[in-house]
Amino acid sequence: MISKYGKVAIAFHWLIALLVIANFVLVSMAEDLPREARGALMSPHKAVGVAILLLSVARLFWRFGHKPPPLPTSIPAWQAGLGKFVHLLFYFLIIAVPLSGWLMASAHPQAPPVDFFGLFDATLPLGKSKELAGFGHDAHEILTKPLFLLILLHIIGALKHQFADRLPFVQRMWP
Numbered sequence: 754m755i756s757k758y759g760k761v762a763i764a765f766h767w768l769i770a771l772l773v774i775a776n777f778v779l780v781s782m783a784e785d786l787p788r789e790a791r792g793a794l795m796s797p798h799k800a801v802g803v804a805i806l807l808l809s810v811a812r813l814f815w816r817f818g819h820k821p822p823p824l825p826t827s828i829p830a831w832q833a834g835l836g837k838f839v840h841l842l843f844y845f846l847i848i849a850v851p852l853s854g855w856l857m858a859s860a861h862p863q864a865p866p867v868d869f870f871g872l873f874d875a876t877l878p879l880g881k882s883k884e885l886a887g888f889g890h891d892a893h894e895i896l897t898k899p900l901f902l903l904i905l906l907h908i909i910g911a912l913k914h915q916f917a918d919r920l921p922f923v924q925r926m927w928p
């Protein structure tokens with residue numbers, strides 16, 4: 754018997770994972786474009802990012818009331834501890850990274866409004882401030898790096914348990 758995460762936890766996990774990966778792809782495609790053309794990709798980057806933030810806060814609240822299933826007992830304590838630490842940092846980063854971007858994009862004096870998929874203006878009502886935009890920019894640039902590294906570490910960890918340890922591990926989070 755495989756002990757699995759619940760359906761809601763699995764839905765949150767994969768929806769947020771896909772959106773986070775999409776946002777890294779969008780921004781790296783935008784970087785190669787001339788300045789005037791970047792908006793076409795940066796506008797969805799911002800909207801997807803705001804959606805990630807809202808989903809992540811909802812996911813965190815859900816997580817408080819729903820414990821993960823027990824790990825296979827063959828996983829050594831240090832690996833279980835590392836996994837817990839990575840998950841904790843993930844929860845921090847999937848909130849702090851989009852929040853810092855949202856602060857930057859809302860407070861920047863020359864930035865266009867944050868458009869949520871053409872549905873409404875999602876600019877935070879903070880007023881324009883170069884200092885706040887600068888803080889958001891620096892935090893965004895710094896925090897996206899550990900997020901990227903954690904994704905790699907997380908995938909390597911999951912595949913190691915799956916294939917090297919021969920445990921049905923990815924199934925724990927598989928729909």
Ligand code: HEM
Binds near residue numbers: 824904
């Ligand atoms: C790309 C962004 C991703 C993020 C932000 C992310 C985040 C997380 C978080 C926060 C958890 C812990 C869930 C909890 O206990 O509440 C988790 C668990 C898990 N993730 Fe991901 N994940 C990502 C991608 C992936 C990918 C691509 C895989 C496939 C290899 C994967 C496989 C798993 C598995 C198997 C678990 C369960 C781990 C366990 O039982 O201890 N994740 N993920």
Ligand code: HEM
Binds near residue numbers: 851
């Ligand atoms: C989890 C969600 C997000 C991820 C993974 C992400 C990732 C990134 C990355 C990797 C960069 C390039 C940073 C660099 O220059 O090294 C970037 C830039 C940027 N992001 Fe995000 N982002 C997210 C959410 C957001 C949100 C919510 C907004 C605004 C509402 C936003 C606005 C921006 C802007 C304006 C830039 C360009 C900054 C510049 O011109 O230097 N991002 N993002």
